[in-house]
Amino acid sequence: MVDFQYKDSYDVNDLVEIVRILRSPGGCPWDAEQTHESIRRDFLEEAYEAVEAIDEGSTEHLKEELGDVLLQVALHARMEEEQGSFDLNGVADGVCKKLIYRHPHVFGDVAVSGTGEVLTNWEALKRKEKHQATHTDALNSVARSLPALWRAEKVQKKAKKAGFDWPDVSGAVDKLSEELSEFKAAVAENSNVEEELGDLLFSAVNAARFVKVDPEAALxxxxxxxxxxxxxxxxxxxxxxxxxxxxxxxxxxxxxxxxxx
Structure with missing residues (x-):
């Protein structure tokens, strides 16, 4: 039996302690064997389940799924703590500093007129923070682990900030038609099918962006x-x-x- 104090109610500090016990000698063999890579998919699945709880509008389900997401965060932080890198407090410290830095209109003396200016400032501060010297750097920063439709949309939005975009939806629709024709030709010739299908999907995301439709939700x-x-x-x-x-x-x-x- 491990040395652990049972309570009627637990907090985040208790979660950190439970995860430490699980991964320590005498704890749980399965938990002790896990690595960042082995539970990578679990992290993604728990995040999606939390989103599903949001879609359901279920408060209790959301609380449960957010707990599962928090457990994943605690596990990854514990793995790094064991290596002497950082712990959960270090994670909290980093995100707190980021929030303070990116909200100078709240924690500083910057004045903003509304949400639009907040988002513009946020993007500029983010690029400075991430040392993104070019627009291409900003495009490359979009996580490759995102669902492909969402990643395409984010890349397109960042390209738009550089002025690389059609003035209205007609250009996107025309491009979609062009890519459909090229895909049909590729199928008929049995050549470059994957590439042309990718171009067609990318163009469909572009059209969705113009009509303000989430392509992932639409699919x-x-x-x-x-x-x-x-x-x-x-x-x-x-x-x-x-x-x-x-x-x-x-x-x-x-x-x-x-x-x-």
Missing amino acids: QKATEKFIARFRRVEELAGDRPMEDMDLAELDKLWEQAKHQA
Whole structure:
């Protein structure tokens, strides 16, 4: 039995202590074996589950999932503490200093007219802080671990700050049509298909940005719509297995499902 004080209510300091015990000799063998790399995916999954709780509007679920995210932070910080690098307090110190630095209109004497100016100042301070001397440096700073649609959108927004953008949505739509034609040609020739598909998706994100649609959310909704219609097709098929039907029959059922939605 480990030396641990049980309580009716715990705080962040208790979490730090529990994680320390779990990774110490006599603690949990699994926790002790983990590395930054081994739980990298866990971190991403917990963050997505927290977002799902936000989408659900469930306060209790959100509290639980934020706890799981906090656990991931505590675990990574503990790993670094064991190496003598930094601990959770060091993480908090860093983000506190960052917030103070990037809010001179709150913690300093800078005056702002509104949210737009706040965001402009934030970006300028961030570039200075990250030593981003060029616009390309800013584009390269966008995390490659982001979902591809979101990363493309962020890169495009940073390019816009350099003046590299169409004046309105028509340019983005025309480019999308152009990329679709190039993708069709690539498929027909069976050449550069992946590259041309990437260009098409990148252009679709650009069009989404102009009409103020989150491309990730739009694709998620399209996927949910597909699942709902697919379910209806399967229901309409009745006792016949879908795999025994030809495409023409399935298309007919799909059109029925589409008009019933």
